[in-house]
Amino acid sequence: MARVDYARGGINPPHTHPRATEILTVIKGTLEVGFVTSNPENRLVSKVLRKGDVFVFPIGLVHFQRNTGHRNAVAIAALSSQNPGVITVANAVFGSKPDIPTDVLAKAFQVDRSVVQKLQAKF
Numbered sequence: 001m002a003r004v005d006y007a008r009g010g011i012n013p014p015h016t017h018p019r020a021t022e023i024l025t026v027i028k029g030t031l032e033v034g035f036v037t038s039n040p041e042n043r044l045v046s047k048v049l050r051k052g053d054v055f056v057f058p059i060g061l062v063h064f065q066r067n068t069g070h071r072n073a074v075a076i077a078a079l080s081s082q083n084p085g086v087i088t089v090a091n092a093v094f095g096s097k098p099d100i101p102t103d104v105l106a107k108a109f110q111v112d113r114s115v116v117q118k119l120q121a122k123f
Contacts (some may be wrong), residue, residue, distance in 0.1 A: 001076060001077065001078045001079070002075075002077045003075075003076055003078070004024075004065070004074070004075045004076075004077055004078075005048045005072065005073075005074055005104070006031065006065065006066075006067035006072060006073040006074070006075070007027065007067065008067060008069070008070065008071060008072060008074075009066075009067060009074055010066070010067045011064065011065065011066045011067070012064060012065040012066075012084050013064060013088055013089070013090060014017075014062050014063070014064045014088070014089040014090070014091055015062065015063065015064070015087060015088045016060055016061060016062050016063070016086070016087050016089070017057075017059065017060070017079060017081075017084040017087075018059075018060055018084075018085045018087065019059070019083060019084050019085050020059055020079040020080045020081035020083075020084030020085070021056060021057065021058055021059045021079070021080045022056070022057040022077055022079050023054060023055070023056050023057075023077070023078045023079075023081075024054065024055050024056075024057065024065065024076070024077050024078075025051050025053070025075060025076045025077075025078075026049045026050060026051055026052065026054075026073065026074075026075050027051065027074040027075060027076060028051055028071075028072070028073055029050075029051070029067060029069045029071055029072060029074060030049070030050050030069035030070065030073060030085045030090060031047060031048070031049045031058075031063070031065050031066065031067055031073055031075060032046060032047075032048050032049075032065070032096065033046060033047060033048075033055050033063070033066075034046030034047070034063060034064060034102075035057050035058065035061045035062060035063035035064075036061060036062045036063070037103040038061065040073045040108075048118055050070065050105045059080070060091060068110065069093050073090025073093070081100055084112070088108055090123065091123060094104065094116075094120050094122065094123045095120070095121045095123030098101060098115045099120055101119075102116045102119070102120070105120075
């Protein structure tokens with residue numbers, strides 16, 4: 001279990017837990033939460049949660065949280081494994097060492113190589 005504190009406008013960026021399902025309970029504030037189903041649908045399932053609300057993020061799916069309230073928010077996250085792992089999408093894709101080849105990412109994201117290089121430089 002973990003306590004997560006969100007500043008006003010703060011996020012827990014898109015990430016996944018390859019070895020655990022996560023259950024999030026809002027203790028204070030308002031959070032927009034969501035996860036993306038697997039291929040080929042890739043459908044966003046999202047909801048705005050308030051104090052006392054609970055949301056489940058299925059094992060291995062990319063998910064996020066964002067504080068949409070006017071004050072700080074607090075949630076408790078429970079994971080179904082003592083070793084859930086975490087992969088933050090942006091860090092993994094644009095911050096890998098060594099870099100994923102620029103041309104591979106440019107083709108995957110359908111953008112110019114210069115866009116990929118700018119993103120990689122941030123990580």
